[in-house]
Amino acid sequence: MPVQNLISASITKEQVAAVEQGIDAAKSNLPFLITLAPVEKKNFVKAANSYSPFTDLAYLVVTEHPEILAGTFNIAEFKSDYQLSVDLAPVLGKIEELAVAVEDTMFAAKSDAMMESLQVYAAVQANVDKVPGLDVLNAKMAAFFKKSKRIPPASSSGQAP
Numbered sequence: 001m002p003v004q005n006l007i008s009a010s011i012t013k014e015q016v017a018a019v020e021q022g023i024d025a026a027k028s029n030l031p032f033l034i035t036l037a038p039v040e041k042k043n044f045v046k047a048a049n050s051y052s053p054f055t056d057l058a059y060l061v062v063t064e065h066p067e068i069l070a071g072t073f074n075i076a077e078f079k080s081d082y083q084l085s086v087d088l089a090p091v092l093g094k095i096e097e098l099a100v101a102v103e104d105t106m107f108a109a110k111s112d113a114m115m116e117s118l119q120v121y122a123a124v125q126a127n128v129d130k131v132p133g134l135d136v137l138n139a140k141m142a143a144f145f146k147k148s149k150r151i152p153p154a155s156s157s158g159q160a161p
Contacts, residue, residue, distance in 0.1 A: 004115040006108035030091075047085075055082060 027033065036044075047055065059082045061068070066075055121141050128138045 002115075004112055006112050007105055009105075009109075055085070058082075 059079070062075055062078055069075065124134055124138050124141060128134045
């Protein structure tokens with residue numbers, strides 16, 4: 001079985017606590033954050049990154065020609081929303097970068113652990129008859145590799161080939 005070692009690291013409980021405190025501190029510095037359900041997001045206009053130049057132009061118009069807007073248009077709120085989106089962009093970039101690194105590290109650690117677990121399983125299988133109690137563990141481990149019986153798909157004509 002090939003040897004794999006994508007990551008070799010450990011994290012202490014103190015480090016986990018410090019990271020969690022840092023995340024909590026970041027959240028407390030962003031008390032206005034909201035969470036929307038996917039169904040809620042469907043009801044709103046999507047402003048993908050490709051529309052950033054459009055909102056930049058709208059901001060320019062609002063700043064240089066506020067007189068063309070209806071009296072009901074809330075210029076201060078628009079400027080606030082625009083600025084918030086500009087200011088949060090680098091924060092989101094750092095958070096996404098961190099999330100990808102954590103996800104990739106977790107993926108590597110789980111992959112390494114699985115490869116090593118397969119080696120353990122091979123050792124269990126090789127020694128199942130030699131070491132008392134391994135038969136129970138072997139059976140439990142083997143259950144993960146049992147293939148379910150597949151029912152062949154029905155043909156469109158309704159007849160077997």
